[in-house]
Amino acid sequence: MKTEKSKKLFEESVNVLPGGVSSPVRAYKPYPFFATKAKGSKIYDVDENEYIDYCLAYGPIIFGHANDKIINSSVEQLKLGTDYGVPSEKEIILAKEVIKRVPCAEMVRFTNSGTEATMSAIRLARGITGREKIIKFEGAYHGAHDSVLVKSGSGAAGKPDSPGVPEQATINTILVPYNNPDAVEEVIKENKDEIACIIVEPVMGNIGCVPPKEGFHKFLREITEENGIIFIFDEVITGFRLSPGGAQEYYGIVPDLVTFGKILGGGFPIGAIAGKKEYMEQFTPSGTIYQAGTFSGNPMSINAGITAMEILNKNFYKDLHDKGEYLRHGIKDILSKLDLNYQVNGVESMTQVYFTDKEVYDYDTAQKADSEGFLKYFHKLLENGVFIAPSQYECAFLSNQHSIEDIDKTLDAIEIALKEL
Numbered sequence: 001m002k003t004e005k006s007k008k009l010f011e012e013s014v015n016v017l018p019g020g021v022s023s024p025v026r027a028y029k030p031y032p033f034f035a036t037k038a039k040g041s042k043i044y045d046v047d048e049n050e051y052i053d054y055c056l057a058y059g060p061i062i063f064g065h066a067n068d069k070i071i072n073s074s075v076e077q078l079k080l081g082t083d084y085g086v087p088s089e090k091e092i093i094l095a096k097e098v099i100k101r102v103p104c105a106e107m108v109r110f111t112n113s114g115t116e117a118t119m120s121a122i123r124l125a126r127g128i129t130g131r132e133k134i135i136k137f138e139g140a141y142h143g144a145h146d147s148v149l150v151k152s153g154s155g156a157a158g159k160p161d162s163p164g165v166p167e168q169a170t171i172n173t174i175l176v177p178y179n180n181p182d183a184v185e186e187v188i189k190e191n192k193d194e195i196a197c198i199i200v201e202p203v204m205g206n207i208g209c210v211p212p213k214e215g216f217h218k219f220l221r222e223i224t225e226e227n228g229i230i231f232i233f234d235e236v237i238t239g240f241r242l243s244p245g246g247a248q249e250y251y252g253i254v255p256d257l258v259t260f261g262k263i264l265g266g267g268f269p270i271g272a273i274a275g276k277k278e279y280m281e282q283f284t285p286s287g288t289i290y291q292a293g294t295f296s297g298n299p300m301s302i303n304a305g306i307t308a309m310e311i312l313n314k315n316f317y318k319d320l321h322d323k324g325e326y327l328r329h330g331i332k333d334i335l336s337k338l339d340l341n342y343q344v345n346g347v348e349s350m351t352q353v354y355f356t357d358k359e360v361y362d363y364d365t366a367q368k369a370d371s372e373g374f375l376k377y378f379h380k381l382l383e384n385g386v387f388i389a390p391s392q393y394e395c396a397f398l399s400n401q402h403s404i405e406d407i408d409k410t411l412d413a414i415e416i417a418l419k420e421l
């Protein structure tokens with residue numbers, strides 16, 4: 001496989017972009033491929049290689065790259081302006097659509113990224129309750145802002161993951177293992193009347209793919225209710241992916257607040273916070289809890305979001321979910337043929353293979369998987385025309401544009417890759 005041009009661009013890019021990339025997950029050794037275009041289920045690089053894409057920009061592209069409907073509506077919007085700095089009717093249309101679909105949503109505040117959404121949702125929870133502590137789960141990713149940049153640790157308030165995050169910023173962030181009701185209960189007891197919110201990824205999508213155990217979210221819903229704690233679903237990945245109303249519709253759980261990003265923008269940058277009216281109205285200007293953004297609710301993202309919602313109707317999901325099952329069955333068949341005991345985790349169109357023979361249900365169990373081996377597997381897949389995210393701790397996504405033929409080709413590549421490891 002030729003990758004000379006990517007290599008050259010990378011050598012140039014490291015001089016002008018830290019690490020050669022605009023977001024760290026994109027860097028892998030020896031150098032990432034540089035994209036020129038993407039269409040449907042495929043992405044292409046400067047050396048004219050074609051890959052079946054399961055990274056899908058880390059989640060947003062559920063309707064395939066360069067979707068015709070999105071292109072057409074975006075071109076029309078482009079002619080009408082790209083940012084107004086005053087309200088426009090389309091914000092109401094998209095907000096109403098979110099409210100119609102998402103059980104907990106009574107009002108919506110748009111942001112430009114998932115990071116801003118979770119940052120503001122946590123501020124809202126702290127402002128409403130007058131409490132400072134928050135509970136997050138080990139290995140959960142809620143964006144790149146200070147108070148959630150803590151992963152490791154056990155039960156106690158954690159140390160920041162990154163230099164530059166003051167300890168003061170994370171001192172109120174309490175970590176608990178996912179899928180572990182006892183740990184949550186203990187922390188709430190120890191910090192009675194001090195916890196503002198629990199923020200959770202309904203399906204963990206940033207340590208591979210870890211589904212909730214039966215009853216876990218119901219437990220969280222009940223214990224937060226009993227203790228006056230605001231329950232936040234971070235649906236930046238699961239929103240509009242697991243069902244038209246996201247994970248809360250899928251699992252039948254109604255949190256107090258929800259955050260969105262990724263899919264909601266129809267391929268453009270976006271984020272949103274939604275929830276009960278009595279809470280949402282506490283954001284400025286109707287309330288006092290500050291939240292703002294120059295590009296928030298910009299017509300390009302909002303317009304593409306409306307088009308995305310038209311595409312993502314009820315009929316969209318059945319076929320997509322069948323493809324997820326098909327992919328996972330195919331992988332399991334290969335694994336048993338090769339006598340490998342690896343774990344295949346997944347929910348609908350989210351999938352990850354863990355290089356371990358032990359069940360993966362939280363951060364610690366995910367850490368036990370062979371991430372070096374996974375990287376070799378990643379490179380073998382790339383050589384065979386399949387692009388997954390370059391880490392054991394990301395998730396493979398499907399779009400409705402992935403054909404059965406694409407998936408069959410992918411399974412062939414997976415078999416070759418696993419045999420050659």
Ligand SMILES: *Cc1c(COP(=O)(O)O)cnc(C)c1O
Pocket residue numbers: 112113114115116118141142143144201205206234235236237261262270271
């Ligand atoms: C991607 C992600 C975020 C951050 O969203 P950005 O748009 O990258 O800022 C937050 N939460 C979860 C669960 C995510 O996967």
